[in-house]
Amino acid sequence: MRISASQDTLHHALQNVMKAVSPHCLVPILSGIKLTAHAGGLSLSSSNTHMMIQYELSLEDGKLEILSTGSIVVPAAYLSEIVRKSPSEQVTLEVTEHLILTIRAGSSVYRLCGMDPLDFPGMPEANPSLRFAIPSPLLHKVIKQVVFAVSASEHRPVLTGVSCQLDKMGRFRFLATDGIRFASRTTELSVNARAGFTPITIPGKNLNELAKLLLGEQGTTEVALGESWAIFKTGNVMVYSALIEGTYPSVENFIPASPTTEVLVHAEDLIQAIERVTLLADKSHLLRFHTTGKRITLTARTAEIGDVSEELIMEHRTGADIDISFNGKYMRDILRSADSPRTTLKFTGRLSPIHIEPYNDAQTAYILTPIRTQ
Amino acid sequence: MRISASQDTLHHALQNVMKAVSPHCLVPILSGIKLTAHAGGLSLSSSNTHMMIQYELSLEDGKLEILSTGSIVVPAAYLSEIVRKSPSEQVTLEVTEHLILTIRAGSSVYRLCGMDPLDFPGMPEANPSLRFAIPSPLLHKVIKQVVFAVSASEHRPVLTGVSCQLDKMGRFRFLATDGIRFASRTTELSVNARAGFTPITIPGKNLNELAKLLLGEQGTTEVALGESWAIFKTGNVMVYSALIEGTYPSVENFIPASPTTEVLVHAEDLIQAIERVTLLADKSHLLRFHTTGKRITLTARTAEIGDVSEELIMEHRTGADIDISFNGKYMRDILRSADSPRTTLKFTGRLSPIHIEPYNDAQTAYILTPIRTQ
CATH class of the missing domain: 3.10.150.10 (DNA Polymerase III, subunit A, domain 2)
Structure with a gap:
């Protein structure tokens, strides 16, 4: 040559x-x-x-x-x-x-x-059971919205991936969870073979690499999902990702049905406040969140170092006051990934999962399990 | 408070x-x-x-x-x-x-x-045997020109520092060496107590931190050198550096007296060429440098990976052709630190130390020991 x-x-x-x-x-x-x-x-x-x-x-x-x-x-x-x-x-x-x-x-x-x-290994055949095209900026956003929530531990390999499923309405859905937090993003996609599609799990680290390749791309990505491989073609580049074997856990009942408190916040204000308060949080990033009317108070402490409290005003609230503790870093990651100026936090008591939803966006949902404290 | x-x-x-x-x-x-x-x-x-x-x-x-x-x-x-x-x-x-x-x-x-x-430990008394003021940009440049050559090994602690001496002419001189390479910078300074000053050795890592503090400073730094401490005051900040005990080796005869070949190069051209050639050099960064008339050929090889050759034209030469091998990374560091557009390389045979001198700047000198090859 x-x-x-x-x-x-x-x-x-x-x-x-x-x-x-x-x-x-x-x-x-x-x-x-x-x-x-x-x-x-x-x-x-x-x-x-x-x-x-x-x-x-x-x-x-x-x-x-x-x-x-x-x-x-x-x-x-x-x-x-x-x-x-x-x-x-x-x-x-x-x-x-x-x-x-x-x-x-x-x-x-x-x-x-x-x-x-x-x-050198040959490129695999896809034998796709499903093919579709998706705007590259949308695929980039969808990946960024869920992939952070995959598990970092190889203990249950299937949780290190993002599950791609069709929901009851035939819409494409991406899910990720590490057992503590859960991210879900549903998309409207023109899918040509929705019957007979079995959910697949794509390794989170491959999607992270794909997201880097998609950054700034304005065209369309062609996706082909097979039994062993997912193939993404965008511009000059084709990415072949192996799939993770194993059954992804059912997530149907993850989201609590009847929240008792709903709080609407400016996401960036809450992100900044969490970042300041977690400076003095312990190793589990434990942060206490409690409300008094429209006032949110965040507190944290590290033994032998000190403590911190910070207040901010929420935009709107329905239901009772709430006093709950969670991993501040995880909550910040969720608010960042939600990528929405305003976000609703829905609580169902201090021991139940917190449901986080971008305002006016029912396609995207996050769950964070609180930390039980004395 | x-x-x-x-x-x-x-x-x-x-x-x-x-x-x-x-x-x-x-x-x-x-x-x-x-x-x-x-x-x-x-x-x-x-x-x-x-x-x-x-x-x-x-x-x-x-x-x-x-x-x-x-x-x-x-x-x-x-x-x-x-x-x-x-x-x-x-x-x-x-x-x-x-x-x-x-x-x-x-x-x-x-x-x-x-x-x-x-x-909390109190700030030490200097009891300085020597005090002087030096423009901060000059002090920054002097440090950058020599400090890279200190030894990274604690085997001989005194070599991890920069030696500050007065030369025979009463001029202040900074020296550093790790045994393979040697850097020397002489400055013209108005020193008020040159009699009775014993050379001191300042830890290289402290001078690196001082250089960061001096970056962009335009004023004057006041220096006080005592028996156990060197103190630098610039603007709002005072830096106290402990000194390294022990006798610094004599460097009087480091620089070969009668070079047999002198080569004048554009420093940046040689730096770039060395960087490309060392991509394929082995772990000791071994690079062969040989001249044919005004042409310099650089070559390197890594077993099982490949080899490279590159040519560049020197500006001027006196003496015989030379064929010598050295650590390419060390030579690049020297050329960078010399901070001069044109640089003279002086050779005294293929086994003798190479003397590197910025063009028209006898205040700054570098020595690099060649690598003996078959």
């Missing part, structure tokens, strides 16, 4: 595929990027044990020239640093000897030892 | 004194900041086992009000975060109970458990 490409185009492509490279993988070839020069352009592929990324650089925008076709796998970290530090606007990549890639950029000549492209 | 101060003034003062706080010190009081409200203003002090910082907030600029005098020590990290996150332009600090500091900012009320200020 022999190709010539502009440095910025190649650098951008490499930045995208680097997200699926395993730098310290026991399988050496997975520390590499597969380059395939074909008549239509250059494919760059990376793979780890749970995610693959393929980036297509096409000839169309004139920033790439294919001088001869072929394929090689080269160490990802070295290739990406070499291109990043290239002094030249134009970089040529050429397989000059068996499994040797020669890179020329300015007055630098690098020769990288490559690996056999036949040993 | 009871004081009221603007948030930005207090935040800036705390940022300065935080540099000498030991967050995980076995002596609890050293994790604190001592606040002393006196008739003229507020003193903030911090101390670790090798450095102390004192910051004076004066009443003069109207951003501070002393309502009653007194003193307390409070946990530095908490106080600094509380002030940083304060929503209010005005912050009040008040000792409300025995060893309790109440901080009011906006609608937040914090109560921090303090410690007895009598237990």
Whole structure:
């Protein structure tokens, strides 16, 4: 193979595929990027044990020239640093000897030892049971709204993922929970195969990487959900995510039916107040929240260090006063992810889950389990 | 004590004194900041086992009000975060109970458990044998030019510091070496007690912190060098650095007397080339440098990964061609610290130390020991 490409185009492509490279993988070839020069352009592929990324650089925008076709796998970290530090606007990549890639950029000549492209894992077939298209900014927002709530512990692997389900109304729904907090986002999507779709669970860390790739994208993402893989195609890039096996817990009765207190707050005011008060919270980020009329008082303390109290005024309240304790950091994360200027907190007594809902947005719901205190 | 101060003034003062706080010190009081409200203003002090910082907030600029005098020590990290996150332009600090500091900012009320200020170490007496003033930008530059060359190993503690000496001409000189590389900077200073001054060694890490405090300062720094302490006063802040005991090695014969080859280069070109070539250098950053007429060729290789060669043109050369190997990262650090557009490399054979000198600047000198290769 022999190709010539502009440095910025190649650098951008490499930045995208680097997200699926395993730098310290026991399988050496997975520390590499597969380059395939074909008549239509250059494919760059990376793979780890749970995610693959393929980036297509096409000839169309004139920033790439294919001088001869072929394929090689080269160490990802070295290739990406070499291109990043290239002094030249134009970089040529050429397989000059068996499994040797020669890179020329300015007055630098690098020769990288490559690996056999036949040993690189192939991209999986999706056999999708469901295909749909979603605006990329919406997919980005949906991921950001739920993915923070996945479990960080591998104790129950299925909870490290986001569950994708169809609800009774046939609408697509994304769920995440770590047992303490729960996030749910329902979307209106034109789904062409809603019958027979079994819920799937996508690893949270893959969705986080996908969200980074989607940031700032304005187009549409094509999604194909199969039995073992979910595939996302947006612009030049395709992301293949393995799915997590196992049955996701039922969440039908998570949301308390009849709250006894509802409090409407300016989300940013409450976020800022929580951040100040959790400065003096203990390791479990325990924060006490109690109301007196329209006044909210937040308090926290750390033994031997000190305590803090802060007051803010809510916008509206119905029901009785409430006195409840919860993890302040978790509540702040929920309010941030809700991404709404005003938010309603619904309480059903001091020991029942708190239901947090962006104002005028019944598509998004969060639950936070309170902390039982003396 | 009871004081009221603007948030930005207090935040800036705390940022300065935080540099000498030991967050995980076995002596609890050293994790604190001592606040002393006196008739003229507020003193903030911090101390670790090798450095102390004192910051004076004066009443003069109207951003501070002393309502009653007194003193307390409070946990530095908490106080600094509380002030940083304060929503209010005005912050009040008040000792409300025995060893309790109440901080009011906006609608937040914090109560921090303090410690007895009598237990806090006092600032040392300098008993200086030498006092002088130096423009702060010059002191900043001098530190940056030499401090990178101190040893990172505690094996010979004296080499972790920068030696301050008077040379034969009575000029002040700063030296640092880790045995492989050596940096020397001589300054013209109006020194009022040059007779009887014994060289001292200031810890490199303290000078790094001092350099951060000096960054952007335009005034003058007053320096007092004593037997056990060096004191630097610039603007509102005083830095007390403990000295390292022990005799600094003699460096008189470090610089080879009669170079056989001299090469004049554009420093930035060589820095960039070294950075690209060391991408494929081994763990010792081994880089080969050889000349053919006015052409410099840099090469490096890592077993099983690949190799690289790069060429650049020097500006001027005298003497024979040279073929030598050295630590590329060390050479880059030297060229960066020299902070000069053009630099002369002087060689005395492939096994002798390389002498690096900024063009037209005999006050600054660097030595790098080459690596012996087959």
